[in-house]
Amino acid sequence: MAAILLAFTEVQGAQGVSELSRRLALPKSAVHRTLDALTSTGLVAQDPATGKYLLGPRALELGMTGFGAPDLRTLAEPVMRELMERTHETVTLSYRVQDERVYVSQVESKQPVRMTVTVGQRFPLYAGASGRAILAAMSAEDLERYLSSVELLPLTRATVYDRDQLLGVLEEVRQGGFAVSFGERDPWAAATAAAVTAGGRPIGAISVCGPLARFQGAVVSLCSEAVRDAARRISDLLSGGGTVPDPRRDAKPAAAPAPR
Known part of the structure; x- marks a missing residue:
């Protein structure tokens, strides 16, 4: 699951099941099941127009929280x-x-x-x-x-x-x-x-x-x-809300449960 999440931080744009399967050398069925689970939590979102996947709002929220x-x-x-x-x-x-x-x-x-x-x-x-x-x-x-x-x-x-x-x-x-x-x-x-x-x-x-x-x-x-x-x-x-992340840093939005 972590490998699939991290894959979204390495390539710009939405990614399909087949693309992720090839890049990560994982069976399509396993990638699809994992994406379904991640989508249900909001960590990954599916583009209804293309059927491809990208980081969801919960992943972005984790990234901001990780920066304090x-x-x-x-x-x-x-x-x-x-x-x-x-x-x-x-x-x-x-x-x-x-x-x-x-x-x-x-x-x-x-x-x-x-x-x-x-x-x-x-x-x-x-x-x-x-x-x-x-x-x-x-x-x-x-x-x-x-x-x-x-x-x-x-x-x-x-x-x-x-x-x-x-x-x-x-x-x-x-x-x-x-x-x-x-x-x-x-x-x-x-x-x-x-x-x-x-x-x-x-x-x-x-x-x-x-x-x-x-x-x-x-x-x-x-x-x-x-x-x-x-x-x-x-x-x-x-x-008045505390510190904010510096967008100039090299870090990307967190895509792992423990870290845009």
Whole structure:
């Protein structure tokens, strides 16, 4: 069981039963049974669209607890629910893990057509509102290290992946206090996000996201102002909640019962 959990920390993205079986030299039946058990505890989650598996919210919670951090999801949940009621769109919470971010929670919109995310899924920081909000809140040294070590590749036709253009967008994010994204990670989706900080560094981001067609004009202005206020509230809660993990450390989110 521990070997399967640790396998998720070694490869980016979701993994299937066959892939894990080959990598770990284990029978498919054994891998499948173990994944079923891990899914029932929340340590592993299954992507309903692909049938593949990835680290679940309980694994991320263990990782944060292992660092001596408060449970970010617990602190943020009331604020996220208020934000959803204010904007009527899905609200997500991302946690920074090294040079990526991971969805750790969401409060879904009540609208018939809405955006949902897969908790536990990782994404690069340069693409999309949540990641860029985190990048914009980094120190100049951390940002330069990030840009020097990560290959910027387009995820959609709208992705900002030119270094100079990205730096210009990040400056706009700093000035406004929020980031926006229109079809940069998913062609049909849009979002606005703001960084959640603790100890002067970004540890994650909160976002409001929904269908691209609905994110225009006054809606973007409302959601951007609301998400900026929500991020500030969560950051204030964290400042009184004890120590937080340093995302710059080499450690990955814990995937073993005893340690993003």
